[in-house]
Amino acid sequence: MSSRFSQSCALFLLILSISLAGAQNQPNSSAPQQPSDSASDADEIMHHLRRSTVSLGLHVNEGGKPRFVTVGSAVAVTIDGRKACLLTAKHVFSQPEKGYVPTMLYVRLPQNGQRSEDDLGFPIPLVVNGSAIWRGSEDADLAVVAAPNLSMSSDAHAILLSDFGDEDDVYQGAAVVVMGYPELLGPDFQTTPIARGGIVAWTNPNGALEHTFLVDANVFSGNSGGPVFHMPTGVMKSGGFRMGGSPKLIGIISKDAFEEAPVHAGGQPVNSIDQSNGRVTPLTAQVLNIGGLGIVEPASKAKKLVGNFLDPFYRTRNAKPQDLH
Numbered sequence: 543m544s545s546r547f548s549q550s551c552a553l554f555l556l557i558l559s560i561s562l563a564g565a566q567n568q569p570n571s572s573a574p575q576q577p578s579d580s581a582s583d584a585d586e587i588m589h590h591l592r593r594s595t596v597s598l599g600l601h602v603n604e605g606g607k608p609r610f611v612t613v614g615s616a617v618a619v620t621i622d623g624r625k626a627c628l629l630t631a632k633h634v635f636s637q638p639e640k641g642y643v644p645t646m647l648y649v650r651l652p653q654n655g656q657r658s659e660d661d662l663g664f665p666i667p668l669v670v671n672g673s674a675i676w677r678g679s680e681d682a683d684l685a686v687v688a689a690p691n692l693s694m695s696s697d698a699h700a701i702l703l704s705d706f707g708d709e710d711d712v713y714q715g716a717a718v719v720v721m722g723y724p725e726l727l728g729p730d731f732q733t734t735p736i737a738r739g740g741i742v743a744w745t746n747p748n749g750a751l752e753h754t755f756l757v758d759a760n761v762f763s764g765n766s767g768g769p770v771f772h773m774p775t776g777v778m779k780s781g782g783f784r785m786g787g788s789p790k791l792i793g794i795i796s797k798d799a800f801e802e803a804p805v806h807a808g809g810q811p812v813n814s815i816d817q818s819n820g821r822v823t824p825l826t827a828q829v830l831n832i833g834g835l836g837i838v839e840p841a842s843k844a845k846k847l848v849g850n851f852l853d854p855f856y857r858t859r860n861a862k863p864q865d866l867h
Contacts, residue, residue, distance in 0.1 A: 596650060601648060612723050615768030618700035648662060652733065652735060682843045793841050
């Protein structure tokens with residue numbers, strides 16, 4: 543097992559309650575979970591990635607009872623295990639153009655067994671006293687919010703900021719694993735994040751780390767906000783071949799790659815007519831493309847956002863955060 547992954551596992555999240563005003567908190571007194579001696583490296587790696595990926599949702603009334611409905615995924619991120627935030631796609635928190643402006647979401651942690659119907663998650667306030675307490679990127683579909691008090695969880699994890707990828711991890715053909723909670727298969731498969739393997743399908747020639755890139759990993763609704771990890775196995779950017787190593791967070795799923803498809807009725811195309819000028823245009827609908835491509839916001843922008851968000855908490859304790867820029 544690599545020393546970096548050992549460090550990452552040793553710093554299993556001691557997420558504490560972060561006050562909305564940014565006040566200091568004391569570290570969780572419970573000891574962090576240690577990897578099992580009997581677990582293989584692959585088991586430990588996937589366990590860590592799974593436990594760091596959470597689902598975000600809303601409460602809906604169904605038959606007089608509240609029910610958790612997934613709206614997206616997120617990944618817990620920390621600088622050193624003492625303070626943490628949830629990193630996701632900005633549109634999971636707000637889409638005012640669609641009338642979606644929740645003031646509260648709920649986060650559910652992955653479970654080792656069957657999830658109870660009563661598991662409605664931990665509350666995540668987004669707006670307090672009329673002001674948003676989450677922070678969004680100005681130039682990317684990314685957002686962060688303080689993690690709730692998860693001290694009651696015995697196995698909460700987070701990704702270290704130092705485990706974000708760099709230019710050696712984002713290249714065409716790089717092997718990736720996408721984690722998230724797509725609603726496609728229903729609530730029975732919402733106990734832990736679904737892992738989809740694939741590759742980096744395309745990077746922007748103007749800079750892979752500064753622009754969105756594509757992954758071919760069959761992402762679906764509910765994957766939005768979920769993490770994309772580079773699995774260091776296979777052909778490296780340099781052209782060599784590598785087996786094993788520590789995974790790196792290289793991005794956050796922004797959206798599915800949709801395409802406009804013509805609408806048909808009875809085998810005939812459906813047209814729309816503009817009543818003002820009589821113009822006839824074919825009616826289309828957005829459908830998920832067959833290739834299952836996903837659009838990913840790069841980890842470099844996510845790293846800056848997370849660092850700036852968590853940095854004030856560390857300055858108050860005269861700490862010197864590492865790798866913030």
